[in-house]
Amino acid sequence: MTTHRQQLSRRAFLARAGVLGAAVAAGAIVPTVTGLPFAAGQTKAGLDPVIALLRPALQELARDTINGLTTFVVPGSDPYSQAQGVSTNGPGAIHARTPDFLMSALDNFVPLPNEYVRPVAAALATAVADDKIPLPGDLTRLLPLHLNTVDEALKKLLSTDETVPLSLVIAMTLNLVATQVNPASLHGVFVSPFARLSWAEKAQAMRMVEQTDADLVEALDVNLPQPLHQSLSGVLKFVGGALIEFSAYGSFTEYAVFDKQTKSLTAKPVGWTISRYDGIAEGWDEFKGYYQGRTKVEG
Amino acid sequence: MRDVIVIGAGGGGPVVAKELAARGLDVLLLEAGPRHANPRREWTHYENDANNPLTGFFRFGPADRTKPAWFRETNQNSFLWQLSGVGGTTQHYYGNYPRAYPGVFQGYAGADRGAYDTEHVFPFTYKEMVPYFEWVEHTAPVQTAAMGTKEEIYFRGCETLGIPVQTTKDAKGFAYRPQENAILQPGGNAGRTSDRELLVYPKATGCTFCGFCFQGCMQPVNAPRNQFAKRSTDNSYVPMALTAEVWAKAGRPITLITDAFVNQVHYEEKHGTPTATGVTWRDTNTGELHREDATVVVMSAGCTENPRLWLNSELPNPNDWVGRGYTDHFFDWVLGTFDEYTGNSKGVGSSARCDFPGHGGLENVGLPPALEAFTLALSDSGVRGAYANGRGKTGNWDGPTGRPLGKELLDIMSHGIDRLLNVLVITDDDVEAQNRVVRSALPADRNGPVAKVEFHGRQRSARTLANREFMARKAAELLKGAGAKKIYRIDWAPLILHVQSSMRMGTSENNSVLDANGEARWVKRLFIADNSALSNGLGGPNPTLSNQALSTRTAEKIFRLYFGGDPWVGKEAPVVSTDHRISVRLGQLGL
Ligand SMILES: Cc1cc2nc3c(=O)[nH]c(=O)nc-3n(C[C@H](O)[C@H](O)[C@H](O)COP(=O)(O)OP(=O)(O)OC[C@H]3O[C@@H](n4cnc5c(N)ncnc54)[C@H](O)[C@@H]3O)c2cc1C
Ligand code: SF4
Numbered sequence: 001m002t003t004h005r006q007q008l009s010r011r012a013f014l015a016r017a018g019v020l021g022a023a024v025a026a027g028a029i030v031p032t033v034t035g036l037p038f039a040a041g042q043t044k045a046g047l048d049p050v051i052a053l054l055r056p057a058l059q060e061l062a063r064d065t066i067n068g069l070t071t072f073v074v075p076g077s078d079p080y081s082q083a084q085g086v087s088t089n090g091p092g093a094i095h096a097r098t099p100d101f102l103m104s105a106l107d108n109f110v111p112l113p114n115e116y117v118r119p120v121a122a123a124l125a126t127a128v129a130d131d132k133i134p135l136p137g138d139l140t141r142l143l144p145l146h147l148n149t150v151d152e153a154l155k156k157l158l159s160t161d162e163t164v165p166l167s168l169v170i171a172m173t174l175n176l177v178a179t180q181v182n183p184a185s186l187h188g189v190f191v192s193p194f195a196r197l198s199w200a201e202k203a204q205a206m207r208m209v210e211q212t213d214a215d216l217v218e219a220l221d222v223n224l225p226q227p228l229h230q231s232l233s234g235v236l237k238f239v240g241g242a243l244i245e246f247s248a249y250g251s252f253t254e255y256a257v258f259d260k261q262t263k264s265l266t267a268k269p270v271g272w273t274i275s276r277y278d279g280i281a282e283g284w285d286e287f288k289g290y291y292q293g294r295t296k297v298e299g
Numbered sequence: 300m301r302d303v304i305v306i307g308a309g310g311g312g313p314v315v316a317k318e319l320a321a322r323g324l325d326v327l328l329l330e331a332g333p334r335h336a337n338p339r340r341e342w343t344h345y346e347n348d349a350n351n352p353l354t355g356f357f358r359f360g361p362a363d364r365t366k367p368a369w370f371r372e373t374n375q376n377s378f379l380w381q382l383s384g385v386g387g388t389t390q391h392y393y394g395n396y397p398r399a400y401p402g403v404f405q406g407y408a409g410a411d412r413g414a415y416d417t418e419h420v421f422p423f424t425y426k427e428m429v430p431y432f433e434w435v436e437h438t439a440p441v442q443t444a445a446m447g448t449k450e451e452i453y454f455r456g457c458e459t460l461g462i463p464v465q466t467t468k469d470a471k472g473f474a475y476r477p478q479e480n481a482i483l484q485p486g487g488n489a490g491r492t493s494d495r496e497l498l499v500y501p502k503a504t505g506c507t508f509c510g511f512c513f514q515g516c517m518q519p520v521n522a523p524r525n526q527f528a529k530r531s532t533d534n535s536y537v538p539m540a541l542t543a544e545v546w547a548k549a550g551r552p553i554t555l556i557t558d559a560f561v562n563q564v565h566y567e568e569k570h571g572t573p574t575a576t577g578v579t580w581r582d583t584n585t586g587e588l589h590r591e592d593a594t595v596v597v598m599s600a601g602c603t604e605n606p607r608l609w610l611n612s613e614l615p616n617p618n619d620w621v622g623r624g625y626t627d628h629f630f631d632w633v634l635g636t637f638d639e640y641t642g643n644s645k646g647v648g649s650s651a652r653c654d655f656p657g658h659g660g661l662e663n664v665g666l667p668p669a670l671e672a673f674t675l676a677l678s679d680s681g682v683r684g685a686y687a688n689g690r691g692k693t694g695n696w697d698g699p700t701g702r703p704l705g706k707e708l709l710d711i712m713s714h715g716i717d718r719l720l721n722v723l724v725i726t727d728d729d730v731e732a733q734n735r736v737v738r739s740a741l742p743a744d745r746n747g748p749v750a751k752v753e754f755h756g757r758q759r760s761a762r763t764l765a766n767r768e769f770m771a772r773k774a775a776e777l778l779k780g781a782g783a784k785k786i787y788r789i790d791w792a793p794l795i796l797h798v799q800s801s802m803r804m805g806t807s808e809n810n811s812v813l814d815a816n817g818e819a820r821w822v823k824r825l826f827i828a829d830n831s832a833l834s835n836g837l838g839g840p841n842p843t844l845s846n847q848a849l850s851t852r853t854a855e856k857i858f859r860l861y862f863g864g865d866p867w868v869g870k871e872a873p874v875v876s877t878d879h880r881i882s883v884r885l886g887q888l889g890l
């Protein structure tokens with residue numbers, strides 16, 4: 001039996017991770033005291049329709065969060081850049097498809113996803129947050145039954161034998177931090193709290209990830225077995241750095257316009273335009289001679 | 300039963316393989332990654348296609364790029380950049396081949412003797428090392444670098460530092476100079492045009508200034524493999540090892556097996572001493588295991604994988620120094636923006652340097668856009684203008700250290716990739732036991748527990764930290780002297796690519812794994828020949844020349860100790876790896 005207090009904490013946790021918001025946005029749950037769309041949610045079979053709705057909703061959540069992250073690094077003229085208050089008139093990470101670049105890397109290529117991700121996913125599946133941060137009205141009006149249904153569906157999603165999407169785990173983590181930086185990020189445009197932050201607030205959030213803010217790590221760490229317990233903060237430090245580095249790297253590559261079949265470009269990469277790069281050639285007219293005419297030196 | 304099995308075909312392994320093949324031994328070279336036999340078909344000049352550490356054709360992973368890279372745990376904000384495949388990490392290195400500073404060897408008596416890591420010197424003299432430097436310099440071959448625009452501007456900065464030009468291979472004091480590098484100098488049309496038709500071998504020879512060293516050198520078009528401009532070992536030592544019968548009198552070509560991941564070194568007690576007997580390796584495509592025995596086993600799997608293999612094989616480690624003392628030159632990155640063309644993205648990655656023996660060194664590094672953005676985003680000082688992680692150091696650069704992101708990153712990049720000049724700060728760092736490789740506690744892969752690399756960026760020795768600050772200030776001074784408009788210091792988190800000394804050769808059995816022959820102290824017939832065998836961080840110079848010189852020396856020791864032969868360095872003339880006979884034989888073999 002979960003107590004009322006645990007339920008509140010769990011509700012706050014799921015809201016802050018962006019999961020409840022995403023579920024509501026996708027119609028997977030309806031925040032009302034009357035409607036009971038998933039009355040059968042308590043049984044295992046009853047979870048499947050919720051999972052079917054939740055899965056794309058969570059993918060959307062991940063994408064939205066990553067959108068907000070990549071525009072933090074390389075802003076452009078897109079809505080995410082505009083919302084953070086730092087934007088340009090030209091193309092940025094969104095036009096360079098950096099979110100696709102990052103999501104595909106995170107979900108398909110980061111090696112040993114299970115070993116890396118499962119401890120964090122397990123922590124996310126069970127962690128609670130203190131409920132000092134006020135939730136927006138519609139999220140507080142969820143019936144315990146609905147909450148439990150989403151919660152069970154999430155737990156099942158995060159613990160299936162399929163590879164857990166790392167992008168989701170990262171997105172949930174960033175959103176948890178985002179709501180710590182600014183509780184008001186729990187509501188507004190976009191699905192993800194992180195994407196709702198201002199540029200300066202995103203920087204604050206990344207600071208907390210890099211420094212593995214004690215509260216957050218404790219919240220995630222709480223149920224991890226040894227020796228992974230100690231690994232988590234280090235993993236977060238690494239991930240915090242890597243997310244930024246790869247947002248920068250991806251934005252300036254040919255990723256979005258590379259045709260794998262022909263190994264050629266279908267258009268000029270955004271990053272090449274921004275950086276006024278001359279592109280590739282077999283060689284350049286760049287040979288200026290030898291310093292002081294010296295072509296060799298002795299012992 | 301082989302004479303010698305060499306594990307790993309990166310910077311060091313092929314040197315031992317080639318040298319012993321030339322002596323007629325039966326050598327098996329096992330490489331975990333693929334062999335890129337046809338670069339023109341397999342490679343491109345695109346940064347993501349090439350360098351993405353997860354999916355690029357240069358990554359630490361299996362041949363099949365749809366499969367994930369091999370995982371290693373790095374438990375801190377850091378980046379470990381190593382590659383699998385024939386050529387190993389030299390496939391995308393920059394070919395800089397400076398000699399180690401004399402001060403890091405035993406018996407050094409210079410006035411600045413106390414300025415080095417005197418606790419962890421090489422167990423023999425610099426004088427003894429020089430003939431091995433010369434042997435490799437001739438083989439590679441190593442030449443004095445040609446200049447592009449970025450070098451001209453770099454030298455302009457150097458001229459304001461009040462230090463002389465160095466005109467010798469040996470570093471004798473503070474000085475600047477063109478790199479001695481393992482890059483063939485431009486000939487014919489090379490460096491003089493971007494017209495593809497004119498850049499075809501032999502109308503063009505050597506370096507064409509294409510600017511893609513990081514993406515793998517395949518220039519000039521149509522050149523035989525052993526004539527490619529950049530002398531990564533897939534272009535130099537491996538071709539020699541595969542054709543040893545045509546250029547060495549008693550030569551016998553090696554057997555090279557790729558996609559072969561060694562997961563166990565076998566040993567037995569012989570006359571009361573653990574003695575290596577062979578290896579087990581896994582075919583990374585089929586998963587099948589194979590066992591091979593040999594008179595001598597040589598580990599050349601690199602600084603991160605040697606300790607893993609050692610520990611997984613449960614080889615003796617009585618002083619607990621396996622994997623310890625990992626040095627990385629504790630790099631930093633200083634960038635200048637210019638109002639003139641700098642040619643940053645063109646030409647050899649790095650052709651100019653400064654040496655500050657006792658402190659470290661500096662070199663220019665040219666980069667295409669994505670790698671440039673990556674270098675600006677790797678910091679331990681947080682995000683400039685937002686947070687500093689308790690750092691945000693100030694000095695003779697503009698503003699605090701840290702990553703420029705958002706608008707500031709765009710400002711720099713849109714200033715123009717070819718109006719930037721980068722200076723890499725290479726710190727003379729101490730060997731520290733705390734920086735090391737251990738086995739990860741995360742679940743193992745099918746070859747056993749994976750490596751976990753621990754680097755303590757902030758709590759390094761006082762000497763290391765002071766050297767890094769000294770060098771960073773010199774870098775900013777150089778850029779200012781060269782005319783930079785704005786100077787950024789990033790304060791890199793550890794970018795671990797000058798990997799060194801994790802299985803070090805040392806004077807004391809208390810803090811080393813190898814004796815002065817390169818043989819494991821506690822396992823006979825087991826040698827280590829690659830960067831991990833180096834005794835220290837060399838004082839700052841790039842490690843591959845020293846690795847290859849030491850590996851040559853180790854090959855001689857093996858030959859003398861276990862095959863009754865005589866050493867050859869200093870007695871015979873080395874053959875250059877561009878030798879025509881090798882080109883012809885490679886053509887016959889379809890390589
Ligand atoms: C961007 C970059 C630029 C650089 N520039 C320079 C430069 O200009 N000058 C310089 O001196 N150095 C440079 N370096 C460093 C240089 O690349 C290394 O010094 C050199 O490659 C190290 O050689 P190694 O043999 O120790 O390791 P590696 O070259 O990494 O080779 C190890 C090999 O072993 C294989 N292997 C690993 N485990 C196993 C196993 N279990 N079984 C079988 N095979 C295995 C790997 O696949 C790999 O091929 C640079 C490095 C980078 C990343
Ligand atoms: S710049 Fe020169 S050495 Fe580098 S890849 Fe191009 S041709 Fe090869």
